[in-house]
Amino acid sequence: MKPPHLLKIAIPYLLLLSILLTAAAVRAMDARRRWSSAAAEGVTQFSMAQRALHIDLLNARAGLIRTYDPVNADLTATDDALSRLRELPSDDEVRRAVADLTAATARQEALVERFKTNNALLQNSLARFAANGATETPGRDVLSAWVLKLTLDTSPPTVASARAALAALPRAANGSPRAQLSSHARLLVDVLPEGDRLLRAIWATDIEQRLARLETALEANLISRTYRMRALQFSAAFALALLAAAVVMLLLLQRLQTRELAAQAANARLSAAIAMPLIDTGGSTFVSRVQEAVDHLACHINARRLQLRIPELADQSIFSWPPGALPDDWLAPFAEAAEQDGAWFDNRVLAYHHRLTRYPAIAHAMQQAGVSDLVLLRTTHPAPVLIGFEPAGPASAQRHDHLAGTASALAAIAHGANRELLSIERRNLDRTLAWARRMEAIGVLASGLAHNFNNIIGAIAGYGEMGRGRTRKGSATRGYFDEILIAARRASDLVDEMLGFAKHSRSGKRPIDLRDILEETHRLLAAANQDEAMFRLDVPDGPCPVSGATVDLQQAFLNICNNAAQAGRGGPVAMVCDLVNLTERRRFSHGSLAAGRYFTVAIVDSGPGVPPEVAARLFEPFFTTKAAGTGLGLSTAWEIVRDHGGTIDVTNLDHAGACFTVWLPAAAEAATSAVLREGDRILLLTASDALSHDSRTLAGLGLNTIELPLSTGAEAMIDAVRSSDAVLVSAREVRTVGRLVHEMLPTLGARPLLLATPANLTFPCSRVVNLSHPIDGSEVAALIRERAGTLA
Template identity: 30%
Template sequence: MRTGPFAAGAVALVLLLTWIAFRGMSAELDDWKHASTVLEKIETARNMIDRDVLSARTGILRNYDSIVREVGVLRTNLERLRADTGDDAEIGDAIRALQDALARDEGLIEDFKSRNALLQNSLAYFVVLNRNLEGQEQYQGQGQGRDFAGQIGRLAAAMLRLTLDTTSGSIAHVDAQLEVLLITSIATGNVVAAQPLLEHGRMLRDQLPATDALLRNLLSSPASGHMEAVQGLIEERAAAAGAAAGMFRYMLYIISVLLACMLVYLGAQLQARARALRFRANFEHTIAAISTRFLSSGSADLTSHVDLALSELAACIGADRAYFVDGRTAGVYQWSRNGVEPAPGWPERARLLAAAFERGDNGTIHVPAIRRIARATTGARAGREIDRGSGDAIDRMADAGLHAWLGVVSSNAECPGGILGFDALRPGPMTKWHDYGLFRMAFDTISAAVERDRLAREKERLEAGLQQARRMETVGALASGVAHNFNNIVGAILGYTEMARERVPPDSRLAGNLDEIRLAAERALALVDQILTFGRRGTSQRKLMRVRDLVDETASMLEASLPPRIELRIRDSSGDTRIPADPARLQQVLMNLAANAAQAMDGKGVVDIAIAGIESKDAVRLGSDELGPGRYATLTVTDRGRGMDGATRERIFEPFFTTRPEGNGLGLATAREIVREHGGAISVRSAPGEGTTFEVWLPCAIPESRPSGSPPGRQLPPASLRGDGEAVLILDGDGRRLLRLEEIVAALGYEPVGVTRAEEAARSLGRPGFEFVAALICQPRSSAFEISALLRREAPDLPIILATTSAADIHPPVLAAAGIREIVHSPVTAAELARALSLCRKSQETAAGEASWGTMATGPLSPTE
């Protein structure tokens, strides 16, 4: 039979069926349906914009994020609609008309956002000013003050009517009330107090009608008509595509019937050939079933599944014994037919005998007629050549009672010695087997299952080791996020407490209560700082220093903080061992460990700190961490206190776990995180009644030739911390926080000028009659430097104070380049801000250009960005 024409006809038929199937699936119909769906999304987004615009006008919607998001949805879906409709000119014209209408609407939306924002802000100020003026006039009681208060109420009622009805009558009524209020304020001497209210009233009188007119123009957009036109065109195209698809599906059905008749004829022709492949198919099916069982089984079922696999493979080829030896672990799996006992020393001897044979295809060795080969004297081999070196191996197989043997040896250099073997103790199918590739597949399947089981056990071991680290990482991130929000709440409590304290007599009971509130807030801030330190992620500023210097600096602080009956002993055998360290953070580790030791001894005893240098040639496991070979500095803190049991030792490094009612459970968790950040590890040894030993390992560095210490920081000069009425510019985007900062600055004796935007701050610097002593920026660090640069352009010599929750990762040259003289901790406290403002006053009295760096916020600070 000539295959050329048949192949050409088959290819042509396949192409024809493919084309008809493609047309029958009607990809065009799907495209039109998708285009219709996209158009519905555009209409939905347009309706949502109308809803949000109306909500924004009534003041329900506080920001325009949803409007911006919906405008983006409009743009995206409009591009998708254009792509789905393709090159259809008529629909393209309709889409362009729709796009123009939506572009017009987008311009109106932008104009509305600007006008509405101005309207809402002015309305809010109008309400605040109205309430303040009404409250002030209530105390005047009668006469002209009562008339002025009444006119304020009438103006508020007219303005409320205008917000609901912007017709000419309402506008005229507001104009009349504004005029009457102006006359009344002149008559009562309240012109200055009424002026802001009048200004905002006039602004509302102008903005409310203009905004409503813009809103009516937006709601009467022609976009709806254009969308209906596009929808009609899409539905026409979809109907045409559906009709064409139905015709092609009918054609496909007819051709399918013809092909079914042809397949029946070809099936009869192939039946004979299928019998020849049945044996191979059964074997492949067996391998597939074995592979499926391995994939779905667990480690506990591995041995039984391997034994079952060996029995099934042996049944396919007529073997009496089957075995698998894992070359990596020397594990043995074997199966024998009923009544057949394994040969002595088998299958270990099979591994040795296999080395004497030459490997065939895919690493297989097949000896089909062992007894006949053993009797041969001329070296003739049945079906293949066996060299003289294999003669002894053949004899030993014959002595073991084998008729035939088939083996597959490992071809993986990383796992030598693995073997899959089959023994035939009687003549049978094994003597006629020649398809060795399937046996390589069987070997790889079993080997992969055994290796996967080994890796699974190794994975379980590694996961158990990493479980604690993952849990602490998650808890650290959660604690950090909660602490940042809690920091702002505590800051507000502390700020308002300080302002209230200034307004009460020093020796009153209320002053004592406020002092207790302030102390509680400060303790809360200290706890927040400790949580932030635990949850901090990132690199710290480190320097090279001697371990003994670090311990000596910490010892001086410990002697002042530990109970008087605690003796501190230091033993040093480290010599000149140096480590790259963040001194403040490592001091915190030693302080926590020493404090725990003192508490474990109930405030009486000896805390022993031992310093040593260790050279490790092998990996070292400390707790759940493992350190590689290298040189390390060790810090060992030992006490003879109560000690801990095993359950407590397992949990002492967990965050928020504590055995003391007054503890917070972050000391040891933070210590371990700090040690890990330095590339080290920490472990604990303890038993009840035998004390506790904490051992800290830190990687050493090559000693430097110059001292690693840095000169002590400049101390604050003694000066008065209160101002003399100097102006201070305050920039904070949070209005409520800005009011609190203004009160704190005013309480310190300065004149606060608060703004919420950088442009307002720049304009304030140019106002005549204001000489600012400093500018306080309370903005995220990502924008604070840009704002500082803007202020420096307006006033180059103005000292700038930055309020931030973190200064640990800001380099002084970066601050100097931005013109920032001082840094205070956020939330701002009166005492710290007073010191910073005092330094700014001093800096303006010194020669121009002197860089004055103020007191940084103490304690562990964590970045907010």
């Protein structure tokens, strides 16, 4: 599931969670406020009730109040406050503090009840004492003084003194006012200290400290509730932040999607704009439209410099932007450096100035070209195309839409190039067929004329010989017959050339050494011209293997060299052989060649060169600029070279003379010792659709094949290698061959490895033998010897 879809699902849940957490935080805040208010009111009510109780008790002690309703009201208020505190939802600490305060309050109430009883007795006695003291009773002043003193001071010494003073008074008669006054005085002496002791006991219940502990516990509980409330608030805020982040992220992703869709639409328009004009093109039209596509692409990706190469196109295969601002070899060093550094990944190379330490060869090439950032892309199907450009900056090069647009444009150009290549091949085939039909007609005509001419020439030569035999030696008549016989021989030679040209099939081809053919040709030319120094031969030291017919190739070289000798009017003729590796298709003066390994034989004369009007018809049959020429020598050589898969490139030298360069495909080097033997088990790795055909080819050569497709896993392939005597890999893709070779090399041992590839890859291993693709039975047959001998 994509991230935008996940966000769309998560946002409603985050919104619900945010609402719930916000509601919980509001409720917690309201509950905390109500709890705090209730706790504060309870504590305040209890404190005020305690203070009022103390005041009312003192007033009751002083006799300022006659009833205990205020005290009872204070006790009721205290109980109410405790009830409110006990009803508060709280933790254990608060509950313990409330319980402790309740117990202390209960003890206080018990003491207050005792005080109330004591104080009632006291007030009653004081009232009776005051009433009895109204009369003139002996000793009243003394008792009044001591009672007054006790009301102010109930300390033990004062109480003892008062008791002693009462004991010193004379005993009065029972029931007399004096006796009653004395009794009340004694009662007051007992009650007044007890009342004060009860008050002190009430003060000593330490309710203030217990209330302080309760306030501390309530404060701690309030802090805990505050933390919980803030945790809920934080959670709600966090959920809201997540919700906001999700919404922002969704908006950003939707914006990115919109941008991606816009980029895709732009890339689609770019591909359409590039592909549509390339559907129906040809020749110069294709070149101009590819250049327009390159200009369009460069503007689309905002490239500073851009170059595109189509290697298979021999003419106009390089397209640059800005037009004319880059040399044709601007892109080549980057591609070579990328191969050296192994920088290709998924057919692209991204080289920026801050990461060039990974690619030393690319860094050097970029430094030489003055490029700071570089992007390379390539495609191999349906046609190889390479593009490289310098972006406006690393960020621009890393944009996925730019890379995707470039890749899609590259694919469109590759399809257009493939159509153009197919069109070129079709035109070449049409020309070849037309040429073949023309040559067939010429051959039929030449063959018929040759046979008729042979009969006529035979009669002329026969009658000439008869007439010559009847003439005298040295006579003018014999001279005439000699000229007739010379002309007949020339006509016979011409008829032989016409018959040779009229042949439609060449000799069978086999692996041969081009060096041997050139050396034999050099000896024949020197003997025919009786001047060995006239022809100079320069060949490589090693063998020059090609697949061909010795007689035909020798005839082609003899015809070209004789033409060069005639054009040079006796001047020197040089023959130089070399091995050339074409990395891409190249067009020559006459025809073109695909990438591959070729042997070239350059035949250089010292003549005036080939005029342009002659070069176009140089290899046409019966076309000649010589008075005594037949026009069949070069055309025969051209037919032979083309029949061998090569071409002839004709160029004029700067100083003087012309150069005819014969290009022939190089063949695999034939082993001088046995690489394979009849009956060997050979592991064949090839495409699935070619397995049966290639297997039959090898079986026809006496080899036992183990057939596996190229897609076989490494483990199964290695097991098959170990059970075989040799391995043959036939593949079109270079990467497939490289992977298989590197996987098999450690397990090959002494087994030879044969590679059949279009590019004739060469690996640094003595056991590798290169063959052409598809598998040619004659090449494999050349590697097979009878059982005698050992493996190379």
